[in-house]
Amino acid sequence: MGSVAERDRLISGYAQALFAVAEAEGNLEDVEDELFRFGKLIEGKSKLRESLADPALPTDRKKALVADLLRDKASPQTVSLLGFVIEQGRGKDLAKITEALSELAAARRRRAVAEVRTAVPLDDERRERLSDALSKASGMDVELKAVVDPSVIGGVVARVGDSVFDGTIRRKLQMAREQLAGTS
Numbered sequence: 001m002g003s004v005a006e007r008d009r010l011i012s013g014y015a016q017a018l019f020a021v022a023e024a025e026g027n028l029e030d031v032e033d034e035l036f037r038f039g040k041l042i043e044g045k046s047k048l049r050e051s052l053a054d055p056a057l058p059t060d061r062k063k064a065l066v067a068d069l070l071r072d073k074a075s076p077q078t079v080s081l082l083g084f085v086i087e088q089g090r091g092k093d094l095a096k097i098t099e100a101l102s103e104l105a106a107a108r109r110r111r112a113v114a115e116v117r118t119a120v121p122l123d124d125e126r127r128e129r130l131s132d133a134l135s136k137a138s139g140m141d142v143e144l145k146a147v148v149d150p151s152v153i154g155g156v157v158a159r160v161g162d163s164v165f166d167g168t169i170r171r172k173l174q175m176a177r178e179q180l181a182g183t184s
Helices: 004-025 028-044 046-053 059-069 076-087 091-108 124-138 169-183
Strands: 112-118 142-148 156-160 163-166
Touching (some): 004 091, 028 046, 028 059, 028 076, 046 059, 076 091, 112 124, 124 142, 124 163
Antiparallel strands (some): 156 163
């Protein structure tokens, strides 16, 4: 197995290749968003991640699994790009490749990626308000990538670069407990 630097270069190379194809096809924004969401799905599902990384599982089965998962949720181009990465034997790196692609796309647009986790999907008005608030808080233009995560329960967790903004109900209760413990 290669060094961490070699693996990082490999991941970056695949991300750049996917970026170039999506940009050339003229639908970078949609493909990038679908790939980002798929990468986050992989991160949260260890069995799926293991299946895509399993060298004993035939490539065609892995591609069929991805196509089945994304049936009505992604464009044929996104499914095809994921299939290409799987054919190259990089299924284990899919989450990192999709994250690197999002960073490339955001850098091209001179924006930072804000990964936002909520218990329910955000409507357009809430997305815009949250994007504005995160832009002010981080000092950067942010591009919102929303992921529905039922473990959030209520509120929002956002990550912009290395900064985490935790506005979940769980965090607010924890802060209230700490304040009460400090006053007694």
